Amino acid sequence: MSCSPPPPILRLHPPSSISSFSSPRRPHLSPRTCPWRLAAAREMPWPHVLTVAGSDSSAGAGIQADVKACAALGAYCSSVITAVTAQNTAGVQGVHLVPEELIREQLQSVLSDMSVDVVKTGMLPSAGIIKILCESLQKFSVKALVVDPVMVSTSGDSLSDPSTLTYYRDELFAMADIVTPNVKEASKLLGGVSLHTIADMRDAAESIYKFGPRYVLVKGGDMPDSSEAIDVFYDGKEFVEFRGHRIKTHNTHGTGCTLASSIAAELAKGSSMLNAVQVAKNFVESALHHSKDLVIGNGPQGPFDHLFRLKCPPYNIGSERRFNPDSLFLYAVTDSRMNKRWGHSIEDAVKAAIEGGATIVQLREKDIESRAFLEAAKACMDICRSSGVPLLINDRVDIALACNADGVHVGQSDISAREVRELLGPGKIIGVSCKTPAQAEQAWRDGADYLGCGGVFPTTTKANNPTLGFEGLKAVCLASKLPVVAIGGINATNAGSVMELGVPNLKGVAVVSALFDRECVSTETRNLRSILTSVRCLA
Numbered sequence: 001m002s003c004s005p006p007p008p009i010l011r012l013h014p015p016s017s018i019s020s021f022s023s024p025r026r027p028h029l030s031p032r033t034c035p036w037r038l039a040a041a042r043e044m045p046w047p048h049v050l051t052v053a054g055s056d057s058s059a060g061a062g063i064q065a066d067v068k069a070c071a072a073l074g075a076y077c078s079s080v081i082t083a084v085t086a087q088n089t090a091g092v093q094g095v096h097l098v099p100e101e102l103i104r105e106q107l108q109s110v111l112s113d114m115s116v117d118v119v120k121t122g123m124l125p126s127a128g129i130i131k132i133l134c135e136s137l138q139k140f141s142v143k144a145l146v147v148d149p150v151m152v153s154t155s156g157d158s159l160s161d162p163s164t165l166t167y168y169r170d171e172l173f174a175m176a177d178i179v180t181p182n183v184k185e186a187s188k189l190l191g192g193v194s195l196h197t198i199a200d201m202r203d204a205a206e207s208i209y210k211f212g213p214r215y216v217l218v219k220g221g222d223m224p225d226s227s228e229a230i231d232v233f234y235d236g237k238e239f240v241e242f243r244g245h246r247i248k249t250h251n252t253h254g255t256g257c258t259l260a261s262s263i264a265a266e267l268a269k270g271s272s273m274l275n276a277v278q279v280a281k282n283f284v285e286s287a288l289h290h291s292k293d294l295v296i297g298n299g300p301q302g303p304f305d306h307l308f309r310l311k312c313p314p315y316n317i318g319s320e321r322r323f324n325p326d327s328l329f330l331y332a333v334t335d336s337r338m339n340k341r342w343g344h345s346i347e348d349a350v351k352a353a354i355e356g357g358a359t360i361v362q363l364r365e366k367d368i369e370s371r372a373f374l375e376a377a378k379a380c381m382d383i384c385r386s387s388g389v390p391l392l393i394n395d396r397v398d399i400a401l402a403c404n405a406d407g408v409h410v411g412q413s414d415i416s417a418r419e420v421r422e423l424l425g426p427g428k429i430i431g432v433s434c435k436t437p438a439q440a441e442q443a444w445r446d447g448a449d450y451l452g453c454g455g456v457f458p459t460t461t462k463a464n465n466p467t468l469g470f471e472g473l474k475a476v477c478l479a480s481k482l483p484v485v486a487i488g489g490i491n492a493t494n495a496g497s498v499m500e501l502g503v504p505n506l507k508g509v510a511v512v513s514a515l516f517d518r519e520c521v522s523t524e525t526r527n528l529r530s531i532l533t534s535v536r537c538l539a
């Protein structure tokens with residue numbers, strides 16, 4: 001079979017060729033009068049994305065990609081179908097537009113009944129369809145609008161009529177929170193300018209921003225071969241380059257739809273735009289990585305597996321990330337030398353710290369053999385599970401996996417948070433030790449959950465550890481997009497002054513010797529907890 005795609009076709013069948021019928025009209029029910037809604041004891045909101053896009057028969061892109069991406073990220077996805085396409089791994093063979101009246105009806109049906117958080121658009125093949133969408137968006141308000149201006153598929157096939165360009169630029173973009181063109185689409189939107197470099201992508205982002213969206217992301221998936229896949233983000237003032245590994249794979253059909261619907265899902269869950277883009281980029285990269293050797297179809301560009309996480313047992317089914325930053329409040333870090341000095345086993349020390357009120361525990365065991373470490377870690381897991389306190393392992397991903405710990409804490413010279421995330425999966429907690437705003441930024445980009453920042457005071461627990469002082473701690477906390485726990489020389493005398501700093505993101509203190517280099521670990525922990533609680537009460 002030949003792998004070369006057929007020439008692009010955009011066949012606009014007349015609406016009359018679609019068989020249609022009118023269903024009997026039912027009145028729209030208001031939530032107040034709806035009996036089954038009143039009967040519900042407790043309402044649980046579900047982040048909701050509505051995708052307005054085309055169907056892809058090969059299910060790698062379009063509506064099918066959007067529904068899968070949202071499901072993978074924990075959002076509900078309703079769909080308004082604008083066109084039905086015949087496509088496969090070789091390209092697009094046919095396009096049939098859904099009649100405009102039926103698109104209007106679909107929008108009305110969903111938006112009048114369900115509380116949609118975010119609308120995401122994909123293939124909007126005609127100017128009339130864009131007009132109808134704009135009218136619906138004026139009628140029903142949503143939290144955010146993500147516009148993926150789908151015009152050309154990666155296979156080079158046209159997916160929209162040229163007359164849509166004006167409507168995108170003059171109508172829809174002004175309503176959009178973010179617009180996410182790939183380089184070919186950015187070029188079309190700007191009258192055919194050529195985009196070859198990052199500087200060109202920045203210029204394009206700046207020009208598209210002038211059409212009115214709050215943010216622009218120019219995607220570089222289709223840029224010439226390089227080791228990185230770079231997307232350029234612009235907020236009207238600053239540029240952010242989102243850089244990821246370029247996965248060597250042919251299975252990239254639908255990356256753009258997936259990225260945009262993942263951004264929409266994260267926004268629906270309450271993320272900031274920057275965070276939503278970073279999560280979406282990480283998600284696409286991981287999905288491509290896990291799918292790089294899959295084979296579906298005979299053409300040059302295959303789909304990838306949005307639900308790859310389901311194949312990574314035992315970490316995923318039912319184990320979405322449940323990290324609560326408040327658990328950093330009193331963070332106990334064990335030390336085997338100290339335990340030995342006082343005749344405590346690791347298990348006894350952990351039990352005592354939890355009895356005293358530790359809110360999270362990290363096993364940091366530098367001079368213990370792996371087998372003994374794993375046995376102790378398993379015993380500590382039982383103790384922590386029964387009291388609902390998360391247990392993390394310092395540095396040793398292997399031990400964390402073997403005892404099914406809640407997560408791992410890594411330093412700057414350990415393997416990166418990004419690699420740890422690959423190994424542990426999305427449901428686990430990852431912390432990174434950071435001393436500078438740049439390290440804090442990197443940890444966030446790598447998908448960490450929290451930062452450990454220090455040494456705040458001089459400490460003997462860790463050799464050659466420069467002291468940051470309050471100023472260094474504040475600089476990291478202010479720059480961080482993640483919650484922070486302060487560490488280094490913190491004890492009952494100075495813990496209050498750390499928490500009294502009241503800087504954003506500072507959630508608690510991590511303590512080693514002030515808890516474990518003492519005879520009675522539970523008393524020391526209780527004492528420290530009451531000091532921290534009294535500062536929190538005054539705040």
Ligand SMILES: Nc1ncnc2c1ncn2[C@@H]1O[C@H](COP(=O)(O)OP(=O)(O)OP(=O)(O)O)[C@@H](O)[C@H]1O
Nearest residue numbers: 154182219220221222229246247253254255256257
């Ligand atoms: N091989 C790859 N490895 C890693 N990331 C990639 C790769 N290809 C694309 N991406 C990423 O996927 C996202 C979508 O970008 P891309 O430029 O492919 O969009 P698109 O052309 O609109 O996609 P499509 O038309 O296939 O749906 C971007 O974040 C991009 O960096």
Ligand SMILES: Cc1ncc(CO)c(N)n1
Nearest residue numbers: 054055056061062123153
């Ligand atoms: C239906 C549809 N929407 C979007 C794209 C872009 O990938 C595609 N190939 N097909």
Ligand SMILES: [Mg+2]
Nearest residue numbers: 154221222255
């Ligand atoms: Mg692409």
